[in-house]
Amino acid sequence: MSILEIYNQGVREVYERQKARAGGTWHSHITLVDAAGVGQPVVLVQDDADHVTEGYSVQKLAVATAVMDKVDRGELSLGRKLDLRADLILGGTGSYHLHTVWGDEITVANVLTAMLLVSDNTAVRMCGRVVPAQEINEILAAKGFAHTRVEPVADPARFFLGDTTPRETHDLLWRLATRTLLTPASCDFLLGILRATGGYHDGVRRNMSSRERARVATKPGQDHNTLGASRHEAGIMFGADGAPALIYALFAEGLGDRDNYGATHPAVEAHAVLGRAMFDAVHSR
Structure with missing residues (x-):
């Protein structure tokens, strides 16, 4: 069995457990990029x-993509x-709602940083003021x-x-990592936020x-609906050389513990265990 096959099997087994x-x-949807960075990523998990x-x-990635497309x-x-x-002002996640007084003038760059780093609602x-909903959807459609x-x-x-779908979220991230989703400068801007260790x-x-955390660009998404709790996370792991090494899009719904948005939620704990296994598969790259 090759090293790649061992990694494949190991990540799949951890995922299933x-x-x-x-x-x-x-x-x-989880894929591993071969060490040479040639061709499409190899599928580790397709569920x-x-x-x-x-x-x-997680959809805030798509919103940010539309904003940066307009910048490009x-x-x-x-x-x-x-x-x-x-x-x-909207409560929940983020920091703007904590100000208690408002009226600041803030840049689009500030808005995107808050939206992706601390998932500010x-x-x-604010993004909708510069790229309305219909335009966002048109941009996403034009990108395939x-x-x-x-x-x-x-x-x-x-x-x-x-x-969204796991495959489309994965593909958005793959194109972001390979700097083909937007201009290279715009991809680097978004990746810099997603990789920041303050996230x-x-x-x-x-x-x-x-x-190690600085080698991972990630975006969570958490809420609940009639099925139960949803705990999602999607992102990119990079090799030591800075090249993308692994892409993951994890969507879980119909979960229990609906009001627990912390690290002790069973699905979030699962993400943590799986994250370590995925990183170990690429840590030496």
């Missing part, structure tokens, strides 16, 4: 990867300033995504985060050193 332990219904599901905050076309600047109005509304969409509402600047650590990055 953790999936069974956490319960719920999982839809996932109902085309299932259309609510992406929750010269129709928007990262330096453009927007006023942080009180009527836009108000930042989504058939199911990844936000859900428009009556106000064109507002939307729900909508649906999310409860899941895939939990059992890692700070140096």
Whole structure:
């Protein structure tokens, strides 16, 4: 058995054990890039990867992609300033709602950083002011995504985060990692935020050193619906040489422990165990 086959088998076995332990219904896509970086990634896990599901905050990756696409076309600047109005403030995750006073002028770059680093919900509304829902969906369609969409509402600047699939989220991340989703500079900007060690650590990055965490770009998405709790996480692991080495898109729904958004949720604990196994498969790259 080759080293690659051993890694494949090891990650698959850890995935199946953790999936069974956490319960719920999982839809996932995990691939390993060969050491030479040639060709398409090798599939490690393909578990109902085309299932259309609510992406929750993982969808903020798609929103950020649409904003940066508009920047790339010269129709928007990262330096453009927007006023942080009180009527836009949305609670939950993030930091803008903690200010207690509002009215700041903040750049689009600031908004995207808050949205991806600390999953700020108000930042989504700020993005809608510069790229309305319909335009976001048109950009995503033009990039070849058939199911990844936000859900428009009556106000064109507002939307729900909508649906995606594990495969499409994986493909978005693969193209981001290979700097083909957007211009190289725009890809690097988003990756720099997603890899920042001030971001999310409860899941895939939990059992890692700070140096190891800096080699992982990740975005969680957590909420609940009539099926139960959903705990998602998607991202990219990089080799020591800076090249993408592994892509993961983990979507789990119908879970218990609905109101636990912390590190002790069974699915988040599963992400942590799986994260260590995935990183061990690429740590020497």
